[in-house]
Amino acid sequence: xxxxxxxxxxxxxxxxxxxxxxxxxxxxxxxxxxxxxxxxxxxxxxxxxxxxxxxxxxxxxxxxxxxxxxxxxxxxxxxxxxxxxxxxxxxxxxxxxxxxxxxxxxxxxxxxxxxxxxxxxxxxxxxxxxxxxxxxxxxxxxxxxxxxxxxxxxxxxxxxxxxxxxxxxxxxxxxxxxxxxxxxxxxxxxxxxxxxxxxxxxxxxxxxxxxxxxxxxxxxxxxxxxxxxxxxxxx
Ligand code: SAM
Ligand code: CA
Numbered sequence: 001x002x003x004x005x006x007x008x009x010x011x012x013x014x015x016x017x018x019x020x021x022x023x024x025x026x027x028x029x030x031x032x033x034x035x036x037x038x039x040x041x042x043x044x045x046x047x048x049x050x051x052x053x054x055x056x057x058x059x060x061x062x063x064x065x066x067x068x069x070x071x072x073x074x075x076x077x078x079x080x081x082x083x084x085x086x087x088x089x090x091x092x093x094x095x096x097x098x099x100x101x102x103x104x105x106x107x108x109x110x111x112x113x114x115x116x117x118x119x120x121x122x123x124x125x126x127x128x129x130x131x132x133x134x135x136x137x138x139x140x141x142x143x144x145x146x147x148x149x150x151x152x153x154x155x156x157x158x159x160x161x162x163x164x165x166x167x168x169x170x171x172x173x174x175x176x177x178x179x180x181x182x183x184x185x186x187x188x189x190x191x192x193x194x195x196x197x198x199x200x201x202x203x204x205x206x207x208x209x210x211x212x213x214x215x216x217x218x219x220x221x222x223x224x225x226x227x228x229x230x231x232x233x234x235x
Pocket of ligand 1: 050128
């Protein structure tokens with residue numbers, strides 16, 4: 001039953017349809033710097049972790065609609081979503097970018113510099129939780145951010161949520177990535193054999209259930225990329 005090939009075909013689980021969408025509307029309009037970063041990532045270990053470019057397009061539009069200026073990114077890797085965010089916020093916008101892996105960030109850094117947006121990025125080489133806790137020690141950070149993108153260790157998503165909900169403004173957005181985990185959230189438990197993937201599936205299901213009953217937010221679990229849970233802070 002375990003079919004890992006489908007993981008790379010996006011949540012549609014159709015290579016042809018995913019290819020059609022990417023080739024028709026995403027790649028032709030993808031900024032050159034993002035394309036170059038994506039190509040440089042293609043030969044890097046675990047390259048498939050980069051944000052799906054079609055989901056990236058949606059994120060770019062949401063950032064613009066929101067007029068997002070101050071954002072938080074948890075899980076940078078080589079920086080596809082980070083560069084995309086930097087390209088979609090104003091010149092005086094700021095992104096707090098958190099990842100314990102600086103080496104991966106440095107793969108994308110030349111393209112971030114070439115795009116002229118490095119000044120918008122404040123990268124901290126660290127797991128995200130202690131940095132979020134530090135931000136929360138200063139009350140001026142409460143409700144001070146417009147947007148957050150979470151694409152890191154799945155078992156911590158609820159811990160991130162409890163902190164981000166205080167940092168994000170009312171009306172602001174938090175997006176959680178990979179919440180459909182290759183579609184496996186709807187598979188029977190015994191269908192997954194790999195214990196690590198089984199655990200992430202359980203984490204995703206627990207997070208999806210918890211967030212669905214959080215009345216502080218409006219949510220849309222969008223079937224794009226690998227599942228994008230878009231949350232708007234309602235109050
Ligand atoms: N958003 C990235 C992109 O568009 O290329 C992909 C992120 S990748 C799926 C997950 C990243 O989360 C990895 O780079 C990993 O080092 C990072 N990560 C793992 N644990 C973390 C933690 N506790 N805090 C922050 N980042 C973490
Ligand atoms: Ca992801």
